[in-house]
Amino acid sequence: MTTETAAASAAFPLSARVRSLRSSAVRDLLRDAQRPGMLSLAGGLPAPDLFDVEGLRAATDAVMRDAPLTALQYGVTDGQPGLRAALAVLLASRGIRTDAGQIVVTTGSQQGIDVIARAVVDPGDCVAVESPAYLAALQVFTLSRARFATVPVDADGACVETLVDRAGSPPKVVYLVTNFGNPSGATLSRERRVRLLHWAVANRVLLLEDDPYGELRVSGQPQPSLYELAGGIPGARDWVVYLSSLSKVMAPGLRIGFAVLPAWLREGVVKVKQSLDLHTSTFVQEVAERYLASGRLAERMPMMRDVYRQRRDALVDALSRRLDGRLRFNRPEGGMFVWARFTDGTDSAALLPAARELGMIYVPGEAFYDEAPDRSALRLSFATAMPEQLDEAVARLARAHDEFRGRQEPAVAGNQRVAGVSEG
Amino acid sequence: MTTETAAASAAFPLSARVRSLRSSAVRDLLRDAQRPGMLSLAGGLPAPDLFDVEGLRAATDAVMRDAPLTALQYGVTDGQPGLRAALAVLLASRGIRTDAGQIVVTTGSQQGIDVIARAVVDPGDCVAVESPAYLAALQVFTLSRARFATVPVDADGACVETLVDRAGSPPKVVYLVTNFGNPSGATLSRERRVRLLHWAVANRVLLLEDDPYGELRVSGQPQPSLYELAGGIPGARDWVVYLSSLSKVMAPGLRIGFAVLPAWLREGVVKVKQSLDLHTSTFVQEVAERYLASGRLAERMPMMRDVYRQRRDALVDALSRRLDGRLRFNRPEGGMFVWARFTDGTDSAALLPAARELGMIYVPGEAFYDEAPDRSALRLSFATAMPEQLDEAVARLARAHDEFRGRQEPAVAGNQRVAGVSEG
Numbered sequence: 001m002t003t004e005t006a007a008a009s010a011a012f013p014l015s016a017r018v019r020s021l022r023s024s025a026v027r028d029l030l031r032d033a034q035r036p037g038m039l040s041l042a043g044g045l046p047a048p049d050l051f052d053v054e055g056l057r058a059a060t061d062a063v064m065r066d067a068p069l070t071a072l073q074y075g076v077t078d079g080q081p082g083l084r085a086a087l088a089v090l091l092a093s094r095g096i097r098t099d100a101g102q103i104v105v106t107t108g109s110q111q112g113i114d115v116i117a118r119a120v121v122d123p124g125d126c127v128a129v130e131s132p133a134y135l136a137a138l139q140v141f142t143l144s145r146a147r148f149a150t151v152p153v154d155a156d157g158a159c160v161e162t163l164v165d166r167a168g169s170p171p172k173v174v175y176l177v178t179n180f181g182n183p184s185g186a187t188l189s190r191e192r193r194v195r196l197l198h199w200a201v202a203n204r205v206l207l208l209e210d211d212p213y214g215e216l217r218v219s220g221q222p223q224p225s226l227y228e229l230a231g232g233i234p235g236a237r238d239w240v241v242y243l244s245s246l247s248k249v250m251a252p253g254l255r256i257g258f259a260v261l262p263a264w265l266r267e268g269v270v271k272v273k274q275s276l277d278l279h280t281s282t283f284v285q286e287v288a289e290r291y292l293a294s295g296r297l298a299e300r301m302p303m304m305r306d307v308y309r310q311r312r313d314a315l316v317d318a319l320s321r322r323l324d325g326r327l328r329f330n331r332p333e334g335g336m337f338v339w340a341r342f343t344d345g346t347d348s349a350a351l352l353p354a355a356r357e358l359g360m361i362y363v364p365g366e367a368f369y370d371e372a373p374d375r376s377a378l379r380l381s382f383a384t385a386m387p388e389q390l391d392e393a394v395a396r397l398a399r400a401h402d403e404f405r406g407r408q409e410p411a412v413a414g415n416q417r418v419a420g421v422s423e424g
Numbered sequence: 425m426t427t428e429t430a431a432a433s434a435a436f437p438l439s440a441r442v443r444s445l446r447s448s449a450v451r452d453l454l455r456d457a458q459r460p461g462m463l464s465l466a467g468g469l470p471a472p473d474l475f476d477v478e479g480l481r482a483a484t485d486a487v488m489r490d491a492p493l494t495a496l497q498y499g500v501t502d503g504q505p506g507l508r509a510a511l512a513v514l515l516a517s518r519g520i521r522t523d524a525g526q527i528v529v530t531t532g533s534q535q536g537i538d539v540i541a542r543a544v545v546d547p548g549d550c551v552a553v554e555s556p557a558y559l560a561a562l563q564v565f566t567l568s569r570a571r572f573a574t575v576p577v578d579a580d581g582a583c584v585e586t587l588v589d590r591a592g593s594p595p596k597v598v599y600l601v602t603n604f605g606n607p608s609g610a611t612l613s614r615e616r617r618v619r620l621l622h623w624a625v626a627n628r629v630l631l632l633e634d635d636p637y638g639e640l641r642v643s644g645q646p647q648p649s650l651y652e653l654a655g656g657i658p659g660a661r662d663w664v665v666y667l668s669s670l671s672k673v674m675a676p677g678l679r680i681g682f683a684v685l686p687a688w689l690r691e692g693v694v695k696v697k698q699s700l701d702l703h704t705s706t707f708v709q710e711v712a713e714r715y716l717a718s719g720r721l722a723e724r725m726p727m728m729r730d731v732y733r734q735r736r737d738a739l740v741d742a743l744s745r746r747l748d749g750r751l752r753f754n755r756p757e758g759g760m761f762v763w764a765r766f767t768d769g770t771d772s773a774a775l776l777p778a779a780r781e782l783g784m785i786y787v788p789g790e791a792f793y794d795e796a797p798d799r800s801a802l803r804l805s806f807a808t809a810m811p812e813q814l815d816e817a818v819a820r821l822a823r824a825h826d827e828f829r830g831r832q833e834p835a836v837a838g839n840q841r842v843a844g845v846s847e848g
Contacts, residue, residue, distance in 0.1 A: 012662070012688040013596055013630065018543045021695045030500075045498050053492040064484055068477040072675035074469050076454075107531055107701040114700050118567060119442045123547065139699040143542060172437055206437065238436070251496035253706035264436040271445045275563040276538050276700070277531040281708050282677035 017143050032361050039393035041315075041380040042361045044182065044336065046248045048384070050304050052296055056251060059290040067286055075282035077274040078266075079105025079258070083285045086292035087258050093298070094214065095228045096242060098260050104269055107280045109212055109245035109257035113137050113175070115276065116208055116241055116259070117144040119268040126171040130158045132339070132368035132377070134182045134210070137175050146173075148370045153181065155330060157188030160196045170203040178226060179214040180335025183368050183379035187333060190223050197230055200239045206265075210243045215301060217334035218309035227260060238262045246288055248336075249304070250297060254284040308334070314387035315380060318394035326401060329380075336383040339365075341376045346401060348378040355400040360393040441567050456785050463817035465739075465804040466785045468606065468760065470672045472808070474728050476720055480675060483714040491710055499706035501698040502690075503529025503682070507709045510716040511682050517722070518638065519652045520666060522684050528693055531704045533636055533669035533681035537561050537599070539700065540632055540665055540683070541568040543692040550595040554582045556763070556792035556801070558606045558634070561599055570597075572794045577605065579754060581612030584620045594627040602650060603638040604759025607792045607803035611757060614647050621654055624663045630689075634667045639725060641758035642733035651684060662686045670712055672760075673728070674721060678708040732758070738811035739804060742818035750825060753804075760807040763789075765800045770825065772802040779824040784817040 033040035063071045078084070084100035091098055106112040113136075121127060123145035129138060131150035141148070149171050151158045158176055174196070178188045188196075200207050209226040230236035245257035261269055273279070291297065315338055316331050329340035342348065349364035365377025382390055457464035487495045502508070508524035515522055530536040537560075545551060547569035553562060555574035565572065573595050575582045582600055598620070602612045612620075624631050633650040654660035669681035685693055697703070715721065739762055740755050753764035766772065773788035789801025806814055 013544055013628070014689070014692050015542065015544050015546045015549075017546070018692040018696055021692075021699065048493045048497050051493060051496045053488070053496070056496065057488040057492070060484055060488055064477070064481040068481070069472045069475060070677075072475045072477070072480065072677040073472050074671075074676045107705070110699075111701040118439065120437055120439050122439045122441070125439075136699060136702070139695075143696065143699050204437070247498075251707075252498045253494075253496040255701065255703070255705040265438070268438050268442040268445075271563075272442055272567065275445065275534075275560060275567050277535040277679065278560070279679070281531070281679040281705050283675075283711075284705050284707055287707075 017145055020142055021139060029361055029363060032356060037359050038356075039360045039385065039389055039396065041382070041385065041390070041393050042363045043381055043384055045381075045384055046252060046336070047307065047311075050307060051251050052291075052300060055294060055296040056287065056291055059287045059294065062290050063283070063286045071283045071286040073282060075279045075285065077279045078270050079103065079280065080282060080285040080289060083256075083289040083292075084258075086289050090292060090297075091260065095224055096260065097231075098227075102260050102263075102266065104259045104261060104266065104273065105280050105285060106257040106259060106273065107277060108247060108252070108255045109210060109243045109259075110136055110140070111273075111276070111280075112243040112245075112257045112259045113140045113208070113210065114143075115269050115272045116173075116206075116243075116265075117141055117146070118272045119265060120173060120206060121146050125173070126169075128163060128171040128174040129370065130176060130181060130184065131370070131372075132183050132365060132374070133175070133370065134177055135368055137210070138370055141175070150370060150372075153184045153186050155186060156192060157181065157184075157186045158192070160188075160192040160199070164195060164199045170205050173206045173208055174200070175208045175210065177210045177212070179211055179223065180216065180332050180337070182213075182335070183337050183363070183365070184339045185330050185332030185335060185337045186339075187220075187223060190229075193223065193226055193229055194233075197226060197233050197236045197240070201233060201235045205239060207240050208243065209240060212245050212248050213335035214244070215249050216305065216308055216336070218305050218312055220333035238264065241265065249301070250288065250291065254288055256280065256284060256288045308336075308383065310387055311382040311385065311390060312338075314390040315382040315394070318391040319380075322394050322398045323401070326398075336381050338380045338382065340378055340380060341365075341374065342378075342401070344405070345376050346404065347375045349375065351400060351404050354404045355397055358396040358400050360396040360400070362397070441569055444566055445563060453785055453787060456780060461783050462780075463784045463809065463813055463820065465806070465809065465814070465817050466787045467805055467808055469805075469808055470676060470760070471731065471735075474731060475675050476715075476724060479718060479720040480711065480715055483711045483718065486714050487707070487710045495707045495710040497706060499703045499709065501703045502694050503527065503704065504706060504709040504713060507680075507713040507716075508682075510713050514716060514721075515684065519648055520684065521655075522651075526684050526687075526690065528683045528685060528690065528697065529704050529709060530681040530683060530697065531701060532671060532676070532679045533634060533667045533683075534560055534564070535697075535700070535704075536667040536669075536681045536683045537564045537632070537634065538567075539693050539696045540597075540630075540667075540689075541565055541570070542696045543689060544597060544630060545570050549597070550593075552587060552595040552598040553794065554600060554605060554608065555794070555796075556607050556789060556798070557599075557794065558601055559792055561634070562794055565599070574794060574796075577608045577610050579610060580616060581605065581608075581610045582616070584612075584616040584623070588619060588623045594629050597630045597632055598624070599632045599634065601634045601636070603635055603647065604640065604756050604761070606637075606759070607761050607787070607789070608763045609754050609756030609759060609761045610763075611644075611647060614653075617647065617650055617653055618657075621650060621657050621660045621664070625657060625659045629663060631664050632667065633664060636669050636672050637759035638668070639673050640729065640732055640760070642729050642736055644757035662688065665689065673725070674712065674715065678712055680704065680708060680712045732760075732807065734811055735806040735809065735814060736762075738814040739806040739818070742815040743804075746818050746822045747825070750822075760805050762804045762806065764802055764804060765789075765798065766802075766825070768829070769800050770828065771799045773799065775824060775828050778828045779821055782820040782824050784820040784824070786821070
């Protein structure tokens with residue numbers, strides 16, 4: 001925000017909650033991604049070349065042929081019954097046994113986080129989030145005026161021990177991306193999942209399990225969801241909300257998310273959702289229902305995983321080859337992101353203009369922290385680029401790092417901040 | 425909420441804001457509306473027989489043929505640029521001169537209310553609403569923990585004088601449905617609009633002008649919007665937000681609303697919207713853009729107004745003929761609702777079961793009040809029924825009233841409450 005805008009806003013009655021919001025660095029970077037020749041590893045977008053245009057066109061045609069008046073009219077707040085039934089089938093394939101009556105359809109899983117926050121979080125309540133965390137979740141909880149407790153993330157996901165061993169009263173909610181975290185790429189280990197569940201039941205803490213990427217596993221063994229594991233722990237089902245969406249496997253433009261809710265929470269969530277937008281577009285719900293019923297998603301998943309595997313491998317190989325020793329990074333078993341750190345402490349936000357100049361962008365890691373950001377970290381998405389583009393993007397990043405280090409000397413790298421990612 | 429549910433919920437950590445929410449009586453009544461033979465005047469739905477299925481099918485086909493990857497991918501938070509440009513053209517036809525850069529697309533105008541509330545209202549802030557008011561707006565402001573001030577409504581809309589003459593500090597926001605209010609059917613007079621604007625500028629009060637029904641004027645002279653009038657009053661444009669939607673004239677299932685915002689508010693609203701759901705479905709935005717570009721909406725408006733005029737006349741005539749002297753009601757110049765009161769003080773919620781038994785339903789007026797409900801009032805929608813169905817529905821209402829009065833004697837009518845409209 002420029003000084004001028006800040007001064008003008010102060011004179012007008014913006015709410016305290018909106019004044020505390022940051023703009024999303026990721027979405028601001030999307031503008032740069034449009035520049036000709038730019039290789040963007042900054043996005044959080046799924047691969048458009050994998051959209052099943054033919055299948056979705058058939059589903060759309062079927063809706064406008066067979067049920068136009070239903071699709072164009074107001075619908076029920078918790079979601080079209082047919083779509084909820086189809087989602088229950090999809091969830092069963094993930095080991096999540098539920099029925100349509102437990103599901104609420106949301107406008108993307110983003111809105112799922114918001115409706116839960118509003119139904120549960122009072123101002124000043126503590127919400128535990130991973131560090132680094134999914135940026136837009138931080139935003140949502142900020143809007144609900146939550147306080148944050150942070151849980152560090154390592155190769156096995158959120159360090160649940162720090163929660164369990166933490167002094168003082170427990171948080172009200174723990175928000176976790178359990179598979180291939182955004183931005184960490186890490187997956188929560190089974191041992192930690194079980195420990196977290198026992199602790200949540202004992203301390204009456206709501207676990208918000210956000211799983212947009214679980215279907216995009218390209219190597220390693222799937223972990224059972226918190227929801228599934230909760231079935232074996234008395235009382236645990238009351239303390240798990242499972243959130244997911246069709247955005248990463250079908251199409252984000254539909255904005256279809258869904259929440260599997262414990263009984264005590266569902267009525268409150270539906271009332272909140274009703275106040276927010278009455279319901280999610282009936283039209284896109286009807287399209288999604290027909291697409292799921294067609295069976296094409298299940299047919300196409302192996303192909304989609306192959307493509308994502310090739311891209312992950314291309315990015316990881318390029319990083320190993322071109323930035324060996326300079327970057328430390330994970331090798332995620334799925335999802336869309338590699339999380340990396342400069343071993344020499346290079347400030348990734350300060351480096352960004354140099355990288356942009358050479359035609360590649362990424363998201364500086366500082367965007368994903370509520371506090372104490374790791375300024376040497378960065379998030380790289382492999383989802384939308386071809387293998388050869390990923391290699392070239394990493395080559396440009398390596399060149400930018402070379403040049404940046406040359407310019408920084410003799411100054412100590414990491415001590416300078418450049419407003420590479422603007423706040424609005 | 426039943427006692428059992430309330431007890432269970434108390435043991436689980438629902439937020440204070442959600443505990444204070446009521447369920448929508450209107451949406452609860454929708455279940456009754458599905459019963460065979462039921463004549464429902466309770467809905468707030470537009471007439472599905474007026475949906476332009478052919479035109480919307482053509483728009484959908486064009487999207488999936490010409491721009492599938494755009495429509496299926498993530499979009500920008502403030503709305504697809506093409507749709508915003510098309511909305512600016514639509515707005516110009518209403519006398520609202522704006523440009524695409526001032527518009528933010530929302531998931532129905534319901535979400536427009538929510539994003540404004542979150543961007544402006546701090547807990548404890550005072551929001552002035554009409555009495556009776558649009559129920560879901562009361563819900564949204566309740567979620568933001570607003571206090572309410574109520575403004576009575578008469579034949580010329582909200583009694584603005586009560587605001588202007590009110591002692592104490594002014595509210596932060598005034599929320600008004602300016603044309604054919606829901607439920608009142610009343611339209612704010614030009615004199616009151618001008619007076620409200622002068623007062624808002626002098627007192628730095630944000631006017632939230634909600635106009636979902638303005639295009640559905642079937643008689644009388646259109647009133648200029650607050651937004652248009654504000655152009656002639658220095659400083660007033662900063663204090664008006666114009667909200668509307670395509671739900672009542674195109675199709676509610678798309679969930680396309682839009683807000684025209686003053687510059688100081690737009691950035692905050694976009695940040696809030698980004699946190700809520702990232703953006704409204706790209707797919708339905710692209711469909712709406714193409715439909716607006718086709719020119720069919722403008723072509724069809726006269727026909728749509730004719731149909732609504734016939735239905736309004738049929739309802740008003742039936743009420744005059746069959747309940748003369750027993751009901752006092754307005755003759756709205758457009759929109760979807762007639763607001764009526766029993767002159768003998770009959771409690772409309774207590775009467776509802778008798779009416780339902782005879783095969784007609786309406787919404788008891790008490791649902792539309794934050795405080796001091798008029799229990800003799802009821803809302804009747806003429807939007808979705810044929811003229812002869814409206815006549816028959818009113819005949820059933822008259823019969824129910826006869827029977828109810830017979831049963832009530834010798835007890836004084838209006839002193840008994842029946843839980844006709846449940847809270848969830």
